[in-house]
Amino acid sequence: MKQLGICVLKAWTALVLLVAGATAVAAGSGEVSALNLRRGATEISGQVYDLHMLMFSICVGIAVVVFGIMFVSMYLHRKSRGAKPANFHESVKVEIAWTVLPFLILIFMAVPAAKTLLAMEDTTEPDMTVLVTGSQWKWHYKYMDRDVEFYSLLATQREQIDNRYAKGENYLLEVDRPLVIPTGQKVRFLITSDDVIHSWWVPDFAVKKDANPGFINEAWTRVDEPGIYRGQCAELCGKDHGFMPVVVIAKEPAAYEAWASEQESIRQQAREEEQRLLAMNMSMEELMTEGERVYNATCAACHMPNGEGLPGVFPALKGSPMALNDMQGHIDIVLNGKTGTAMQAFGKMLSLKELAAVITYERNAWGNNTGDMVQAKDVNAVVSGE
């Protein structure tokens, strides 16, 4: 029995040392720790980190004292050592002390916590605003003061997830188009959702805010150092919840300005290209190649790469009456989505060319073989209500 107590003591000493050691390591380096919260890249995230370390130290302190007394008692006051039970109980003094003392500790914790909280929730006077919209399973960023908006999707290859290729350094934390923001400026985020609840989280900014459909939440950050900051969706949002990362690049204001102007001119060119395309026809081969690319990037998450969907959850496109017969309905549902289901409106996400290609692909892949070709102008006709 004595051995047993010593065993317990040893185990707990080891544990406390491990935790203390981990803390020291984490506090000593600016690197992202595998054990602890990160200090992050903003003044707020630094405050949050300090608050976390304060709470953590207090909790470890309380634990060491309480468990210490308990283990001493377990060692000294054991029957095998001949301990005779005392008969004391109830002491108003002691009981008041151990009610009041924790209360004082709580007040000591609450003051800095309240200060930081007020600072975090103060979204007034931003230098710029980005509208962040979550949907299953991607983020959309719209710069409110400029003509820039785009979707941001997971860039990790399917083959890495399925263990067929070696996993890259930023596995599951990489996107095709990251959000870009300037350093040193107060950036306000308006956060909402198109479907279920998501949560936009960048640990380095200490920003985590739910994206609620039909409501707009606010958050803000001011990043000091240029760099790439990675986060993830933090609220269970369905099948691919684990596969919708957030990547933010912070650039010096001049570099940001150059990037934003470039994006605006690219959008302008794309619009002109779109108009030009309306007068052209793509070949079946071009449509199918482009369509397969778009399908795998956009549609395959639900309807599956083989077009068979997930029975009872996401409908099959292979052999579906709409894909085989109803071309107008098919274009309409891809453009506008279907309310009351997970089928989103892709009209604002994809270009006319991409829409035409993917609809053609869906009508001809997996043995659907309708031979139908859908061109950009056909899609445009539905868009403009002709």
Place this chain on the structure above:
Amino acid sequence: MSKATEIISPAHGEAHAHDDHHEHHIPKGLMRWVLTTNHKDIGTLYLWFAFIMFLVGGAMAMVIRAELFQPGLQIVEPNFFNQMTTVHGLIMVFGAVMPAFTGLANWLVPMMIGAPDMALPRMNNWSFWILPFAFTILLASLFVEGGGPAFGWTFYAPLSTTYSGDSTALFVFSVHIMGISSIMGAINVIVTIFNMRAPGMTWMKMPLFVWTWLITAFLLIAVMPVLAGAVTMVLTDKFFGTSFFDAAGGGDPVMFQHIFWFFGHPEVYIMILPAFGIISQIIPTFSRKRLFGYASMVYATTSIALLSFIVWAHHMFTTGMPVAAEMFFMFATMLISVPTGVKVFNWVATMWRGSMTFEVPMLFALAFIVLFTIGGLSGLMLAITPVDFQYHDTYFVVAHFHYVLVTGAVFSIMAAVYYWIPKWTGRMFDITLAKWHFWCSLISVNVLFFPMHFVGLAGMPRRIPDYALQFADFNKWISLGGFAFGLSQLIFLAVMIKACRKQGEPVSDQVWEGAEGLEWEIPSPAPYHTFETPPVVK
């Protein structure tokens, strides 16, 4: 008419036979268990049911840990992974922990207050026997087209409404049945304690297990109807075109979370208050010293129960509440640590200058105090709103609630079973095997849950089937700990089967030196009917 007579007459005959044998007669066979109104039989049914559900829910946790053993998708698809996390949570909360506590209440409350049985024995039978149907429906939903519920045990709308599968109807129905069962169980506990205490068993003489269960029962009656309301609104939003949680129809998805957590937070205390009661029985016994502050324990339990109604939104700090609300819920939540601290300090003060021995129930109780306190302290950290923004929905939260629920609630249930089973069977359980169970569980459960703090702080979100490479090392350890903890419970199964087969040395009436209370004054094993004439408590 003739049919009815046919059914009635043999029953009549049996009633006579029963009279003849009087109290020595225990019905035999399957029908004994189906028709029983005996609190001890029903307690046994609840406990075995809870244990089976614990193993089923545990098997699902094994699937989760197997998938998370290394990065990449290996074993299950994300959609099935989400079903596993959802049903694991539902089964452990509603199928394992809650029925186990109800089972203990059935066995112990009448014996502790000197009552012959529960006050409403027929309802008692009914409240147990609807449970297997509830869980059969829930488990069956995994096999329908589209799979079972995949929206987390918290079933946030609109993921559980517009975007869920048709099996949601089965989920709603089964939760309704679980709720009805809990409410009936709670009514039974309250009526029994109010009306059937032996002469002299005044309120402030009641054992703490009885007190904590009484308060728990009130919590159950207060919040289970709220849960029923929430699932009903999910049902009508999904199938009947209402818009409680849909902004497009004038509703609000965040309102769902308010309703759910108004149930959910008291629910957390429903799963821990009886544990406090159990530990408060065990620690004095093996310290051979009376509980340091009985009255303050009662008041602390009551305060925790009352506070539990004004802290719910600390689960929702990231939903975009007004800052004033965030402040209120932060401070209210921090307050709960005061009465909880009072409890822990009381246990330690009880041990201080006692004469301790370390039998198996005491080992579990001591592990409970340390590990539950770790869970409580991480809970205090989570209460701090600005840092909660970083912790929320990460593995830090998973670590926190598994410390309070597994090493808290589940360890207390195991402590209770080891403490009272010799009284139930009249035989000592296999102590060697039970110690193996304890040490294997203690070590593996910490390998399982402690590193979750680290991966959570480092940024791993919960409820994901695949993760970034930086989390790989710890997840491997977590999974290994998980498998070891799962296997350790098979030792528990072995101990329980041996105990129920009445293998082992006969025990005395008191069983444990230092045990005090009415249940230790009746013979071991406890006779089928106890306290037919009430004892007098001085």
